[in-house]
Amino acid sequence: MTLPDAYAPRLRRLRHDWQPLPDKPEETPENTLLALWWTAAGSPRSAVAAGAAPDGGTPPELDPHAEGRLDALLEQRIAGVPLAYLTGRQHFLGLDLLAGPEALIPRAETELLGRAVIDLARDGDAATAIDVCTGCGNLALALARHVDGIRVHGADLSPDAVELARRNAAMLALDDRVQFHDGDLLSPFDAPAFHGAVDLVVCNPPYISSGKVASMAQEISGHEPRLAFDGGPLGVSILTRLMQEAPRFLRRSGWLAFEVGAGQGAAMARRLRNDGTWDEVRELADAGGTTRALLARRGGGTEAAA
Numbered sequence: 001m002t003l004p005d006a007y008a009p010r011l012r013r014l015r016h017d018w019q020p021l022p023d024k025p026e027e028t029p030e031n032t033l034l035a036l037w038w039t040a041a042g043s044p045r046s047a048v049a050a051g052a053a054p055d056g057g058t059p060p061e062l063d064p065h066a067e068g069r070l071d072a073l074l075e076q077r078i079a080g081v082p083l084a085y086l087t088g089r090q091h092f093l094g095l096d097l098l099a100g101p102e103a104l105i106p107r108a109e110t111e112l113l114g115r116a117v118i119d120l121a122r123d124g125d126a127a128t129a130i131d132v133c134t135g136c137g138n139l140a141l142a143l144a145r146h147v148d149g150i151r152v153h154g155a156d157l158s159p160d161a162v163e164l165a166r167r168n169a170a171m172l173a174l175d176d177r178v179q180f181h182d183g184d185l186l187s188p189f190d191a192p193a194f195h196g197a198v199d200l201v202v203c204n205p206p207y208i209s210s211g212k213v214a215s216m217a218q219e220i221s222g223h224e225p226r227l228a229f230d231g232g233p234l235g236v237s238i239l240t241r242l243m244q245e246a247p248r249f250l251r252r253s254g255w256l257a258f259e260v261g262a263g264q265g266a267a268m269a270r271r272l273r274n275d276g277t278w279d280e281v282r283e284l285a286d287a288g289g290t291t292r293a294l295l296a297r298r299g300g301g302t303e304a305a306a
Contacts, residue, residue, distance in 0.1 A: 004061050007033070010074060018078045021217055023107055026091065027083055034059055036077060039087045040070035046099075047083060048091035080219045093118075093142040097168050102160035103135035104228035110204050110259055112284055113293040114142050117202050117257045120295065121147040126199035130155070130249065132185050133205045133238065135228060137165030137178070143202070144174045155181045155188045158227055185238070186245050198249045200257065203242055207261040209235035235261055239268055243296075247277045250298040257295045265291025272296045 014029045021027075027047045034050035037059040062070060073086050084090040084099035091097070092106040093114045099105055121129060121143060127150060131140035134154035144152050156162050162180045169175040181188035186201070208229045213221055220229070231237055239258065246256045256278075260268050265283055272281045272294065279299035283291045 004059060006062065006067060006070075007037075007059065010070070014074065014078070021219060023109070023220070024083075024105075026108055032077065032083055033074075035083060035087050035089075036073045037062070037070055040066045040073060042066075044087045044089050046087060046089040046091040046096050049089070049096045080222070082219055082223050085223065090136075090138075092138040093146070095138070095141060095145060095172065097136055097138055097141070098164060098171060099136060100164060101223065101225065102158065102164040103156070104204075104224055106136065106138040109286065109292060110139070112286060113202070113204060113257060113259045114139055116284055116293060116295060117200060117255075118143060118146045120255050120257065121150055121200055124199060124253070124255075126150055128198050129153070129200040129202060130186065130189060130194070130198050131202045132156075132242070133203050133228075134165055134180065135161050135204070137168045137180060139202050139204060140165070140178050140180070141168055141172060141174055143200075144178045145172065150177070152178045153181065153189065154178065155183050155185070157182075157184050158225065161225075161228075185241060186249060189249060194249050196249070196251055199251060199254050201242075201246045201250060201254070203238075203258040205238035205242060205258060206231040207235045207239060207259070207264060209233060231261075236264060236268070239264070243268075243272065243275070247298055252298060252300045254298050255295055256298070257293065259293050260291065262290050262292070265294065269294055 011033050014033055031047040031051040035047045038045050038050050041060050084105045089096050090099035090106050093111050129143055129152045131154040134140050134156045137154050140152045140154035159182050162182050165180045169178045206229050208231055210230050210233055269281055269283050272278050278296040280297040282295040284293040286292045
C-alpha cells in the first residue's frame, strides 16, 4: 500500500517509545498507528478494523489540524492511555464496539469463551441467555449477532457500563434482541419468568485478587475500572457466587460458562465436578495450554426452585 509521508516517522517513534502489553496482542505498532490515524481523520476504528482491508490498509492524507490531533493521540498512547479509550473502539468477535472508561476493555483472550458459548447456543437451539458482569456488552452482543433468534439479557453492577452496553446494542441494531439491566450479578433476573428457564448463563467476571491489583500494568490499573477486574481477596469471590446462584435460573441441560484467571481453572473445575448440580464440566485451554474458561451443564435433578 502507498503510505503518506507522515506515516513512517511516527511509526518509528511508536516502535521506539511504546511497549505493547501481552493482554492486547492485536495492538501492534502498525495497527495502533493506523487506529490513531483514522481517529484523527474523523473515522475512529479499533486496531483490528484499522488494519483490515480494503480501506483500512491505506490511511488518508491528513490536513495540518488532523496531524496535530494525531500527534496528541500518539503522545497519549505512549504515555499509557489505552488505545480503546483514544479511539473509542474495540474489536471483539467480528464486532467493532464502542469502548470507554465506563467498562473493562474486551480482550482477545475472552474470545475463547465467546466462541464456546456461541457454539453451545447454536448446538442446543438456545432461546434465552443471560450475560452477567456484561461490561460494554461484548459477550451478550456477540451471542445475539452470531446466533439466530436468541434473546439475550445482560447485567452489570455499574450503571455507566450498562449505559455503554445499551449504546453498543443500538449502534449494532441489536437492541430489539438484547436488553441490559442494572444490578448485582443475577439479581436483576430473580423473578419467576427466569427461574429454571434460561438456556445459558455467561460471565466474564472480575478474577484478579485484590492484592495483585497494585502490581498490574499501570495502563490497566490506572485507567480501567477496578470494579471490573478486582475479584476480592482470593480473586474468586464472584466465581463462587456465580456457581452457587446460576442453578436457580438454568433449565435442565442448560449451561453455565465463565472465564477464569490463569491458575484458577483446576480448582474451579474441581469444585464444579464435586457439586452434584452439574453433570458435565469442560475446561477450555488457551494456545499455551492454560485453562481460561469453564463450561458446566446443569444435570437433570430437581428443578430449580421458583
